[in-house]
Amino acid sequence: MNKKEPLFHVVKRDEMPWYHTWLIRIIAVLLALVVCSVVTMLLTGQNPLEVFEAIVYGGFGSPRKTWILLxxxxxxxxxxxxxxxxxxxxxxxxxxxxxxxxxxxxxxxxxxxxxxxxxxxxxxxxxxxxxxxxxxxxxxxxxxxxxxxxxxxxxxxxxxxxxxxxxxxxxxxxxxxxxxxxxxxxxxxxxxxxxxxxxxxxxxxxxxxxxxxxxxxxxxxxxxxxxxxxxxxxxxxxxxxxxxxxxxxxxxxxxxxxxxxxxxxxxxxxxxxxxxxxxxxxxxxxxxxxxxxxxxxxxxxxxxxxxxxxxxxxxxxxxxxxxxxxLNESFGDIITGIIIFFIIGSEFFIRYKVCFRGQGTEEIERKKSAADARNEDRDRKSEENDRWKSKDGEEPASPDPQPGAEESAKEDTGKAPEGQKEDR
Amino acid sequence: MENRTPAVSMRGITKTFGSVVANEDVSLDIYRGEIVALLGENGSGKTTLMNMLSGIYYPDEGQIFIDGKEVVIRSPKDAYRLGIGMIHQHFKLVGVMTAAENIVLGLKEPGRLDLKAATARIRSICDQYGFVLDPEQKIYDMSVSQKQTVEIIKVLYRSADILILDEPTAVLTPQETEKLFAVLRNMKKDGKAIVIITHKLNEVKELSDRVVILRHGKAVDDVRTAETTTQQMTDLMVGHAVTLNINRSEPVNPKPRIGVEHLTVRTEDGILKLDDVSFEARSGEILGIAGISGSGQKELLESIAGLQRVESGSICYYSDHGEEKSLIGMNPLDIQQMGIMLSFVPEDRLGMGLVGNMDLVDNMMLRSYRRGHSLFTDRRSPHRLAEKVVDELDVLTPGLTTPVRRLSGGNVQKVLVGREIASAPTVLLTAYAVRGLDINSSYTIYDLLNQQKESGVAVVYVGEDLDVLLQLADRILVLCDGKMSGILDARKTNKNEVGLMMTQIGGEERE
Structure with a gap:
């Protein structure tokens, strides 16, 4: 790999299963809490755990507080x-x-x-x-x-x-x-x-x-x-x-x-x-x-x-x-800001992946073999289709569903890598 | 030639998007004084490969050498510095500026902008290679071909000597294509390295010295053009043998179905798009419409489909019982409620015919959701229709709940055409039905259109590939800048005649 390669580049992810996306969101919230703790300690010297406890108390500390929240x-x-x-x-x-x-x-x-x-x-x-x-x-x-x-x-x-x-x-x-x-x-x-x-x-x-x-x-x-x-x-x-x-x-x-x-x-x-x-x-x-x-x-x-x-x-x-x-009221806003920042930021990591220099070679290999299998499958299938076409009127065998391989690539950056001629 | 150092040498290039491998271990050499054709079906990775050369994408793996030295191309700016210029399919020009202003735009030359000197240099580039261009003309006044010329000169002005053209002829008439090829040959003589991306085999044969064929992201062959044949290239491109012919049957008992008379249409800005067009579409017949893109084809179909305001003229629908119904001033819903089964496959599939972010079932529902008195939408019958279309037209999709934008161009088109013919139309309007489709999908669509014709539908086919129009249509209406250039019998005309009529009003009526 080349030394002058950029330090990292951003790559679009595949669709993730729902539990994976939720894992990312939960990690984001946990990270946000860690950052909040550090900020709390540095700025106020308070014990962050007590601060978090106070946040929960503010929401659910008493029936009255709970009703106000609702x-x-x-x-x-x-x-x-x-x-x-x-x-x-x-x-x-x-x-x-x-x-x-x-x-x-x-x-x-x-x-x-x-x-x-x-x-x-x-x-x-x-x-x-x-x-x-x-x-x-x-x-x-x-x-x-x-x-x-x-x-x-x-x-x-x-x-x-x-x-x-x-x-x-x-x-x-x-x-x-x-x-x-x-x-x-x-x-x-x-x-x-x-x-x-x-x-x-x-x-x-x-x-x-x-x-x-x-x-x-x-x-x-x-x-x-x-x-x-x-x-x-x-x-x-x-x-x-x-x-x-x-x-x-x-x-x-x-x-x-x-x-x-x-x-x-x-x-x-x-x-x-x-x-x-x-x-x-x-x-x-x-x-x-x-x-x-x-x-x-x-x-x-x-x-x-x-x-x-x-x-x-x-x-x-x-x-x-x-x-x-x-504390000054603004401190609460700082905490809120940090947490919301992380929640919104996590959506980026659900959609994209950051590749660092020289990383991910293994993954590419894995994808290659997967794509090979798909391509062979596709070749085989189109041949079948052709055979079907020559024998007029005979129904083809129901095809295995295959993802439209090139298309998910298209939407990656908005720039079509290939064949977006429809919107010329 | 091969013993010289290649101008560009790509080695082992791999690029993936998510789980899709766009290019895999591709190696490619381009020499100066040579035109290389990069041939492949849609999705075979031609444009992706060239985008990595022009700095739009960064390869996951592999090396690029320019004149024998390894380079890193991180942005289009890097590419320019190395003398690489790419002319994209979609022009990136500012409409209100002149050609010269567009050409110097973005250049950071020291000192003040000297437009006069720039104009002089542009003129000398034009003279050198035989371009015809007025540097002071505004872009919005230009034809597609002129805009393309501006894009090419823009690249040359930045002293590029490695030129990449992405499907340059897709928007040109045969005559304009000839001119472009002449210019490209001049550049080749001048020692420039040229790559053209294409899937048109005749152009490969005519222009290129060498052809590199990509299939599924891999380079499957690299041959001298003179040593190969069209059939051989097709087979390599598709991966198995294909037969290239369209079965055109004689129209059976054609009857008038749509009558258009003296149709004149203006856009909202008052630009004349159609000027006094009259013709008739008949049942059991395919009426081809030829013309340079933007000559009024879109407005013509949309006027019939009730999507375009008509300034004057009449459009009539003749039913089987001889009833005559005017379609002027009707919207698509009115037409449907009049009991006219009019189907329309628009040019912009995902922007008009379908909703890209919706799945197959919801897209099938577009035509049927109003049915019934229930407050709620019925998803069961669209679901059945989606299953039927997927099954009968061999749509490749992971499932019925996949958003259609994730399907490949050919499958998107099958979904759209499948929905439109499902309502058993009596009129089927299609605009660029095979644009961007690979060979297999294109032939599937031709077959479908022929089936519709044989079952008595009046098919209107707006096309751009004249070879196909001549083979598929029964009659061809040629439009030239919104005017009717003539109607030809497709069996008795040839490409040259149609091409001429596309550029100038000519050719006598041969109805």
Whole structure:
């Protein structure tokens, strides 16, 4: 081997069995913990084990802490699941923030304007309708412009966030209690009109159940429903969608209205289920955190449960560290950052392999013999085919399935090693 | 020649991608003043091998010598420094810039950019080898052949003396190919080492001095072109003997099926793509469409399939009972709902006909998912269809749940054609149905098209290989820059006539 060979080069891996990919992910988390320990010791001198213990305590230390974790998990998951259909369609909805806020605004306005004037059940029903519609509207508008005039959905949804924030800050002043405070405060504190009821003494249980139902619905919708299939086709290739007669514009608008509606529901849960107030920062950047969750969960609602759990658990743990060790809040963020970095980084190692100088000769030998066997097989098979062709009408023996050898090579670097003439 | 030092010597080159061995222990010498043809089927590793010479890939094993000295080529820049230049299939040019600007782009010469001097040098290169090029012309105004010229001069401008051309003739007309070959011969006389990657045997015979045949990533033969025959090369390339002929039957009782009259189509930017085209596609007949790529073939098929907005003209479908239905303004769903079984195998298989990331079953479902009133998709009948297509067309796939992009080009096409003929169409439109397919797969597709024709389908076949068009089609419609150049009887015409009509409106109607 040549000395001037580069120190390492990156090679695409074969498809790995699922347990192998999970092994890599688990190793990544363990490595992340090791790095966190070292950083903890160097920066703070604390015992890293105690720090980890504090993180777990922050999540599950008491029933109350556990419920808060579940509540936060539910809201974040709800937003992420809302983004899922849009992202599946390759429509980059980063307007979750605005759609949540509009949901909050819709629910809060019903509570403020109608609280005590109509029966509570009717009020809650109206809140649901108004917040869902408000969220859907905020999703529909960018989709409409995208479908009709091809505007950029990322910029458009982002700017819709600011419109929502301005709208809410205007009405915060209109509805402020007490006058001059610049805040709305807890809405209907005495009457609790429009507040979600607690189930069995757990005031967050209803939120959790609603989100579980939405997640299950979205999973089925995306995977088994005809709409879900259309969304996938539009996301993969709009040309293919048009080719089979899907009305692409219609699907974009329908899907974004749904996406916004689910985000709006998250806003409803925030106002009616937990916070009972309205501020411009009520969504606490969940619209953006959910983008991370959606990607980590590969746009699959079930994986998003795990992804949002990791995020919420770490952030709860981080605030616990800062209180119990008297550390700056940023320290918790450093730990969270390290862990997420490793989790995301592990995906690289699932897809690629790093070959160091002079390494891997044995492996190549192994592959060669495997390929030889395949090639011989293929030669034999094509000869059979030819024989079959000459004897007209006779059915050929069913072929052994063989991988399209050259093709997996193609997608390696995006550069076709051979014969990609289709897209000339 | 063999006792001189080779300009390039590759020794024991191996390259793998995942579990796929693209090249295995390949050794190859290229001498100056020689044209070497690198011949092989798709996936035999021709382009991969040359990509390692031009610095795009790095070999896993093996050595490369330039003029007898061992070298390491880590990037295209290294390759340029060693005088190696590759002209890829996909041109990498900036449309809004002129030819000269594109040629000097990326060069880091000291001092200020002197476009005048560069233009002068480009002109002298043109004169030296016989290129025809205006250095001040913008790329977007150029034909494919002119763009290719720019790419070649770009390489020469960087003083490359080892040139690699990846399937250079795939996009050219016969006449343009002739011109290119003349230029390449001039370069050869000038002492340059030239490699052309191809799978067209007649070009190998015509142009090259030596031919190296690759099969499954290995070099199986290295012979002087003069000492071999087309049949011998085919057999070596495929690995066993093949017969090369297409059975064309006489059309049985052809009836008008699609009537196109005065069809004019513009793109959204207002560029005229089809100008007053009229023809008729008949049942039980294969209508070939010839033309330089981009002459309006795509727009023609897409207009019929309901994917292209038509400016003026009419497209009619004639059913067996003599009913006449206009297809203007219809989308594919409308056409389907009118009860017209129109199948379309588009040029862009994975970008339009199929979804690359979906598996075989989901791809079969594209045509059928709307069926039934259930909210949910029915995966059982597409599953059965996928099994049937895999079985009947011998699709090589690890399984029905493999994403189709992982299949080889030939198998992707079988999946697409299989789905399209499964609905028992009365009209079958195909665009470049065998593009990128190896010999075996191509002949499978020809057989399928002939079967469809024999069962009374009106087949429209847009093709680029004139030899095949002449053997397969019953009539040939020649397009030239969006206009109709004429309709020929495929049995009574020849390659030269079609080639001429592709470049200029000519040839009287011989309907």
């Amino acid at each position: 509540q936060n998990l539910a809201i974040l998951l709800c937003v992420s699941v809302g983004l899922a259909p849009a992202f599946r369609m390759r429509f980059w909805n980063i307007g979750g923030e605005g759609q949540i806020l509009m949901g909050c605004f819709g629910a809060a306005s019903c509570m403020i304007l109608l609280g005590g004037k109509i029966p509570n059940a009717l009020l809650i029903f109206l809140m649901v309708v108004v917040s869902v519609l408000a969220g859907a509207l905020w999703g529909f508008v960018p989709a409409f412009f995208k479908a009709k005039w091809g505007t950029n959905e990322t910029l458009f949804t982002l700017m819709m966030n600011y419109v929502a924030i301005q709208l809410v800050s205007y009405f915060t002043i209109v509805w402020e209690v007490p006058k001059g405070s610049g805040k709305i405060g807890i809405i209907n504190q005495q009457t609790m009109a429009g507040w979600f009821p607690s189930i069995g003494g757990n005031k967050y249980l209803l939120n959790v159940l609603i989100v579980a139902a939405i997640t299950a619905f979205m999973y089925v919708y995306l995977k088994y429903n005809k709409h879900g299939y259309e969304i996938a086709v539009v996301g993969e290739s709009q040309n293919t969608a048009r080719y089979i007669g899907i009305n692409v514009e219609h699907v974009i608008m329908r899907t974004m209205a749904l996406s916004g509606a689910v985000c709006g529901t998250a806003g409803l849960l925030l106002v009616a289920g937990t916070d009972h107030t309205l501020t411009t920062t009520i969504s606490a950047n969940r619209g953006f955190t959910a983008v991370l969750v959606a990607w980590l969960g590969k746009f699959n609602p079930l994986w998003m449960i795990l992804a949002s759990f990791i995020i919420v658990f770490l952030s709860r743990g981080a605030s616990q560290i800062s209180t119990s060790f008297g």
